[in-house]
Amino acid sequence: MASDAVWRQEGESLVRDYEFEDFKAAMAFVNRVADAAEAANHHPDILVHEWNKVRLTLTTHSEGGLTDNDHKMAERIDAL
Template structure:
């Protein structure tokens, strides 16, 4: 697996609202109504994330979940990161 070029990342982000490139990763902050809604999002996403065996860097502060996706084994953004971003978008939309 090879990492995306900057142009490939930009193209992939066209279909992912509010995601951006930050160094060798793609990032987004999700905001929810409150702490319980943010935790619910994390819990709902956990099963799909584990099935993919590609775990995000994320932090939770009250109603916000900040996510950073990067394939550390190749040192950049790959298909796995873009696929996981799409999964997280679907989970957030259903939350």
């Protein structure tokens, strides 16, 4: 898996892009993120595109922007 080095802030969101060897690897990663998100009850927006790329976007919609929960979820995802 290749990804940009760090999460970046875009407006009121944290965003990170990933690139995988193939579609299957990208989807396996998405499923691991989904499991972690369910456990934390904090769900990123997930975009799968160009067959092997994934973009994750974290924001707390109910709070209108970034919160500590977004940063904690980013750390959980980084640990996957």
